[in-house]
Amino acid sequence: MSMIETRADRMVLSLGPHHPSMHGVLRLIVTLNGENVEDCEPVLGYLHRSMEKIAENRTIVQYLPYVTRWDYLATMFTEAVTVMAPEQMADVKIPRRASFIRVIMMELSRIASHLLWLGPFMIDIGANTPFFYCFRERELVYDLFEAATGMRMMHNYFRIGGVAADLPYGWVNKCRDFCTYLPDRLEEYDRLITKNPIFRNRVEGVGVIEQEDAINWGLSGPMLRASGVPYDLRRAEPYEIYSELDFEIAWTTEGDCLARYFVRMKELRESIKMIEQCLDMLPGGPYENLEAQRIAGGPKSEWNGPDYQFIGKKSSPNFKIPAGEHYIKVEAPKGELGIYMVSDGSMSPWRWKIRPPGFINLQVLPEIVKDMKLADLMAILGSVDIIMGEVDR
Amino acid sequence: MNEPIDLGNSFAEAVAGFGIPADLARVLWMPIPMLVVILSASVAVLLSVWAERKWSAYMQQRLGPTVAGLNGFMQGVADGAKLLVKEDVIPRKGDPWLFTFGPVIIIIPIFFAYLVIPFGQGLVISDLAIGIFFFVAISSVAPIGALMAGYASNNKYALLGGLRAAAQGISYELPLALSILSIVMMSNSLSTVDIVNMQSTHGILSWNILKPGVGQIGFVIFLISALAETERAPFDLPEAESELVQGHHTEYSGMKFALFYLAEYANLVLGSLVASILFLGGWSFIVPMGTVANLLGIDPLDPAFQVFSALLGIVMTIAKATLFVFLAILARWTLPRVRIDQLLDLGWKFLLPLALFNLLLTAALKLAFPAFFGG
Numbered sequence: 001m002s003m004i005e006t007r008a009d010r011m012v013l014s015l016g017p018h019h020p021s022m023h024g025v026l027r028l029i030v031t032l033n034g035e036n037v038e039d040c041e042p043v044l045g046y047l048h049r050s051m052e053k054i055a056e057n058r059t060i061v062q063y064l065p066y067v068t069r070w071d072y073l074a075t076m077f078t079e080a081v082t083v084m085a086p087e088q089m090a091d092v093k094i095p096r097r098a099s100f101i102r103v104i105m106m107e108l109s110r111i112a113s114h115l116l117w118l119g120p121f122m123i124d125i126g127a128n129t130p131f132f133y134c135f136r137e138r139e140l141v142y143d144l145f146e147a148a149t150g151m152r153m154m155h156n157y158f159r160i161g162g163v164a165a166d167l168p169y170g171w172v173n174k175c176r177d178f179c180t181y182l183p184d185r186l187e188e189y190d191r192l193i194t195k196n197p198i199f200r201n202r203v204e205g206v207g208v209i210e211q212e213d214a215i216n217w218g219l220s221g222p223m224l225r226a227s228g229v230p231y232d233l234r235r236a237e238p239y240e241i242y243s244e245l246d247f248e249i250a251w252t253t254e255g256d257c258l259a260r261y262f263v264r265m266k267e268l269r270e271s272i273k274m275i276e277q278c279l280d281m282l283p284g285g286p287y288e289n290l291e292a293q294r295i296a297g298g299p300k301s302e303w304n305g306p307d308y309q310f311i312g313k314k315s316s317p318n319f320k321i322p323a324g325e326h327y328i329k330v331e332a333p334k335g336e337l338g339i340y341m342v343s344d345g346s347m348s349p350w351r352w353k354i355r356p357p358g359f360i361n362l363q364v365l366p367e368i369v370k371d372m373k374l375a376d377l378m379a380i381l382g383s384v385d386i387i388m389g390e391v392d393r
Numbered sequence: 394m395n396e397p398i399d400l401g402n403s404f405a406e407a408v409a410g411f412g413i414p415a416d417l418a419r420v421l422w423m424p425i426p427m428l429v430v431i432l433s434a435s436v437a438v439l440l441s442v443w444a445e446r447k448w449s450a451y452m453q454q455r456l457g458p459t460v461a462g463l464n465g466f467m468q469g470v471a472d473g474a475k476l477l478v479k480e481d482v483i484p485r486k487g488d489p490w491l492f493t494f495g496p497v498i499i500i501i502p503i504f505f506a507y508l509v510i511p512f513g514q515g516l517v518i519s520d521l522a523i524g525i526f527f528f529v530a531i532s533s534v535a536p537i538g539a540l541m542a543g544y545a546s547n548n549k550y551a552l553l554g555g556l557r558a559a560a561q562g563i564s565y566e567l568p569l570a571l572s573i574l575s576i577v578m579m580s581n582s583l584s585t586v587d588i589v590n591m592q593s594t595h596g597i598l599s600w601n602i603l604k605p606g607v608g609q610i611g612f613v614i615f616l617i618s619a620l621a622e623t624e625r626a627p628f629d630l631p632e633a634e635s636e637l638v639q640g641h642h643t644e645y646s647g648m649k650f651a652l653f654y655l656a657e658y659a660n661l662v663l664g665s666l667v668a669s670i671l672f673l674g675g676w677s678f679i680v681p682m683g684t685v686a687n688l689l690g691i692d693p694l695d696p697a698f699q700v701f702s703a704l705l706g707i708v709m710t711i712a713k714a715t716l717f718v719f720l721a722i723l724a725r726w727t728l729p730r731v732r733i734d735q736l737l738d739l740g741w742k743f744l745l746p747l748a749l750f751n752l753l754l755t756a757a758l759k760l761a762f763p764a765f766f767g768g
Contacts, residue, residue, distance in 0.1 A: 013549050021635035035553075035733050124635045126626060126730025132453035198627055198729050374553070375732045378635050 010038060017046045021124050021378050024388030026362075028377075035373050040366045044359075047392040055352035059318060060086050060160055063348075068154040070356060071390040073116050076102075076109035077332040078390075079158035084239065085328045085341045086321045086349075087160055095292045097285045098162035099240045104175065104278045105148070105157065106240075106330075107271040111182070112141040113333035114264045114271075117385045121261070122193065124382035125202045125375075130193060137185055140178050147171055160319060161289025172279055179276050186268060194265075203257035207368045207380035210255060217364045220357050221335025222267065223384065226260040228253035233331035244281070245274050257383040264385075267333075318347050334358050334385050356390035426518045430507050438658040439469040441718050445658075448719065449726045473651060481647035488545040495542030496645070496652035502534040503659045509585050510666050513676045513706030517586060524585035525577060528667060529570045532622065535660075536562030539631060542653075543641035554640025557733060558631035561621060564740035565628075569618035571748035572611040575755040576601055576671050579766050585670055593677030596684070600674040604766065607755045612672050614748050616720070619664040621740070623657065625721055627728040630736060661721055662714065669713030676706030 011032040016022035025046035031039040051070060055063050060082065067082045068075040080102060087094065094102075119134035142152040148167055149155035157164050193199055209219070214227035224231055230251040234242040250266030252259040286292040294303035302308075307317055323345035329338035335357025342351040361384050369377045404425075408418040443458075443466055450457030458465030483489050509524040511517035521527055536559045543555015577583055579601065580591040592599050602608045621628040632640035642653050669675060678685070682702045686693040731739070759766040 011549060011553075020638060032553075122729065126629070126633065126635060127728060129449075129453050129726050132455065136454060192727070196729065198731055201735055202729055202732060373732055373734060375630075375633070375636050375730070 016043075021120075021381070023120065023381070023386055026381075026386065026388055026391070028381075030374070030377065032374060035375075037369050037372050037374060037377050040369050040377065042362060042365060044362075044392055047388045049393065051393040052352050052354055055349055057348055059347045060321070060349075061319075064158065065154065065156045068156065069389055070354065070393055071113075071332065071334065071337070071358070071387045072153060073387055074109050074113035074333045075153060075155060076105045076157070077330055077337055079155070080106055081328060081330045081332075081337050081339050083158045083160050084330070085326055085339045086319070086343075088328060089322050089324060089326050089341070089343065090160075090319075092161045092289055093292075094162055094240075094289060095286045096241070096283050097166075098287045098289075100278050100282050101148075101163050101167060101287060102158065103240050103242065103245075104275055104282075105145075105163075107275045107278075108141050108144060108175075110271050110333045111268055112138050114268050115141075117264060117333070118189070118193075118261075121379075121382035121385075124378040125199070127193070127199070130189065133185070133189070133192075137182060140181070144171070144175055144178060147174065159288060162287050162291070164288075166287045172282065175275065176279055179272050179279075182272055183269065186265065189265070194261075200258065202375075203261060203379055203383070206257045206372065206376050207383060208254070208256045209364060209368055211253070213364070213367070214255065217367075218360050219335065219364060220360065221331070221333065221385075222250075222260050222263040223335060223361045223364075225249065225251040226263045227255035233329060233336060237329075239330060241278075245277050247274050257379050260383045260385075320345060320347055321349060329355070332357055334387070334390075335361055337390075354390075354393055356393060358384075358386040358388075359391045359393075362386050362391055430510075430518055431504060434504060434507055434659055434662065435655070437662045438655055439473075441658050441662055442469040442472075444715075444718065445722050445725075448722050452723075452726050472654075476647055476651040476654075479647040481649060482644070484547050484644050487547040487644065491541045491545035492644075493649070495538050495545060495641070496649045496656070498538030498541060499535050500538075500652050500656040500659070502531040503656055503663055505531050506663055510663070511586050511589060511670065511675060512710050513703045514586075516676075516703065516707065520584055520586045523583045525573055525588065525667075525671070526583050528585075529566070529573060532660075532663075533562065533566050535656075539641050542645070546641065546644040548644050550637045550639070551641045551643045554631045554633075554637045554643070557637075558624065558641060560733070561624065561628065561630060561736060561740075564737055565618040565621040565744075568614050568740060568744035568748040569622060571745070571752055572614040572618065573671060575607055575611050575748075575752050578752070578755050578759060579604065579607070585675075589670055589675035589677060592674035593681060596678065596680040597674070600672065600677075602672040607751055607758060607766075608672065610747065610751045610754070612668075614744055614751065615668060615671065616717075617739075617744060619668060620721060620724065621736070623660045623664050623721070625657070625661065626725040627730050628736060629725075629730060630733055633730055635730075661718060665714040665717035665721070666710065668717045669710060673713045673716075675713075676710045678702075678705055678709055 013030045013032055014027065015030055016027035017025040022028070027043040027046065029041045029043060030037055049069070051066060054066055058066070064079060064082060067078040070078045086092075115134040115138045119131035122128075122130040145155055146152045148171055149157040149165070209217075209223070209227045211228040214224050214229060219227070220231075228251065230249045232249040233239075234247070235249055247270045248266075250263045250270060252262055286295055290303055290308070294301050297303060321341075321343040323343055325340070325342040327338060327340045329336050336355065337357055338355035340351070340353035340355065341349045344350045365381065365384060369380055372380065404418065404422045408421060413421070446468060447457045447465065458468035461467040461471040483492055506528045508518045509521055509527050511520070539558035539562070540555045543551045543553070543558065546552070576588060580588040582588060582591070592601055597603070602612050624631050631637075632642055637643070642650060645653060682705075683693050686695075686698055691698050755766065
């Protein structure tokens with residue numbers, strides 16, 4: 001006798017690389033049982049541009065325009081880590097003013113990055129309007145960048161030994177204006193988003209990562225701090241002048257999408273605090289190492305010599321990276337952005353290994369989306385905050 | 394108003410003057426209101442598309458369409474013209490017949506439902522005795538079209554979208570019908586005209602939304618269910634862009650997509666009109682027109698006053714419906730999308746019991762205070 005049996009076919013859905021909420025060109029092969037996600041496999045490589053290999057036949061200055069294309073929403077961090085690696089290997093001292101300018105730029109970049117995380121995250125869970133508000137604020141950050149660096153996104157502003165140009169006249173006041181403007185807007189977001197019951201239902205308890213898992217998966221940044229690990233490189237291993245700044249590490253223990261939202265919103269406020277402190281403490285003086293040495297050496301300084309003057313048809317002297325290897329890391333908005341550099345003493349690195357936070361954080365996605373709904377997959381993916389430019393490099 | 398305007402009879406009498414028999418005049422009259430309603434529904438769709446684009450733009454600190462027509466007014470027409478001449482693509486491995494009939498089945502019931510919408514005393518195509526029941530019945534057909542479109546597209550996103558549309562349509566049909574039922578109970582009639590007449594006795598005081606308790610509960614249930622029925626955010630799961638690309642619309646282009654688009658906005662306008670008829674007294678002014686006439690010292694049966702009050706009725710209906718369209722647009726551009734299980738929970742575990750409770754409360758109140766609750 002034949003029995004009537006029910007058989008549920010699994011639907012294998014290829015989300016992406018062309019899909020509205022795949023944050024660029026991520027492709028997820030999702031196995032669906034009805035609306036439930038049974039399995040999820042990320043497929044990477046659609047934006048691979050050989051960023052590590054390119055570094056091996058460029059000098060650092062030649063390579064700097066490329067690095068803003070890793071994480072194109074938090075560009076200052078990629079530049080910072082690129083120049084900090086050879087600086088530390090060659091023991092190049094940075095003038096204090098340059099260090100402050102770098103920190104201000106990095107924190108502004110963190111604000112821009114977190115704002116452009118919030119907008120698409122809200123679109124992922126179906127609210128379109130916050131995106132435009134986030135862009136309105138981000139535009140002001142980019143205006144500041146444009147005034148200081150000449151470019152809005154791909155600034156190419158950091159140099160070994162300092163920054164490419166000093167802050168223009170009036171920039172500090174404009175930056176202060178922005179610091180007084182943004183907190184009110186963040187209050188606005190709180191009223192629009194945080195207190196919205198539909199938003200809370202969509203993200204609360206969704207995509208939970210336990211503390212131990214977060215550490216074992218090697219997560220970093222807000223993903224780690226939302227799971228109850230108050231680990232921030234700015235505090236744990238301070239670089240530049242972070243040790244002089246007064247700020248709190250944003251962290252919570254829930255480990256869900258809402259916790260990651262809170263951590264990032266808190267980081268926005270902390271960044272504002274840090275920028276204000278930097279603007280208060282901003283010293284005068286040279287903004288670049290050679291400039292500093294030239295001023296210190298007086299008119300007879302070797303940096304005033306013919307080698308370092310601009311003479312047509314004469315190529316400027318090159319910077320050779322000392323032989324050796326070094327790992328350098330900064331706390332980027334997405335997590336720990338690291339460079340492992342091996343040099344054989346030539347002008348370009350022998351090996352240039354990038355540790356992108358988005359790539360490492362993305363690994364945990366298949367684990368936390370199991371048995372969630374398809375709509376949760378988008379909320380979780382949004383809360384991970386990936387940029388395919390740095391995931392694929 | 395003892396002897397309201399009857400345009401049909403006036404037309405018949407006017408044509409009879411040309412020597413055409415009354416029966417034939419009736420037949421000649423029939424297509425005119427139909428055309429008027431189809432045209433005004435299409436114009437309403439264009440207006441609400443424009444309104445949505447402008448209002449949403451202002452909410453987001455943008456300008457919205459500005460080029461086509463005065464302040465972007467003709468943008469809907471331009472979009473329609475573009476879709477009209479666009480290539481109509483049918484997926485090779487899809488089902489061409491179901492694919493074609495999907496949008497048709499979605500849009501026809503919506504235009505049918507305009508049959509029972511009164512825009513004023515006597516300004517209704519057909520005053521069916523089962524008017525509002527006809528609306529409930531015919532609007533349940535639309536999920537079938539969505540399911541057909543989703544299945545026939547041979548696309549996984551479309552299939553998921555179609556299934557979601559069907560689940561959502563069924564879940565919210567019940568609370569919608571139950572909240573309407575309590576209004577019907579208070580009005581002692583299923584006819585839309587009678588429902589409005591019941592609310593026009595004491596002006597704003599007799600509107601159903603001001604009936605203590607049941608009016609407000611029913612109003613909230615109706616608003617949520619109607620919003621879910623129209624498949625607009627925060628209940629736009631069938632076409633959730635961030636999850637299903639465009640749901641069952643994904644494979645559609647050209648005129649078939651335009652039908653979906655038209656259906657969405659026609660449904661929105663329809664829902665707003667029904668909400669204003671059920672809860673805000675349809676065409677009735679905030680004070681009864683009889684009182685107005687007495688205050689001004691005019692005979693209520695004066696033809697000029699009749700024309701004025703008919704026009705006022707149309708304006709009131711449209712103004713009230715616009716309020717609901719605005720509310721829907723406001724909700725769409727403010728709220729995130731709910732998840733499918735939350736959507737079904739809200740429908741089955743909250744709205745349905747609440748609607749049943751509301752029905753019982755209406756019955757109890759009607760027995761206790763028949764004077765206030767249409768005994």
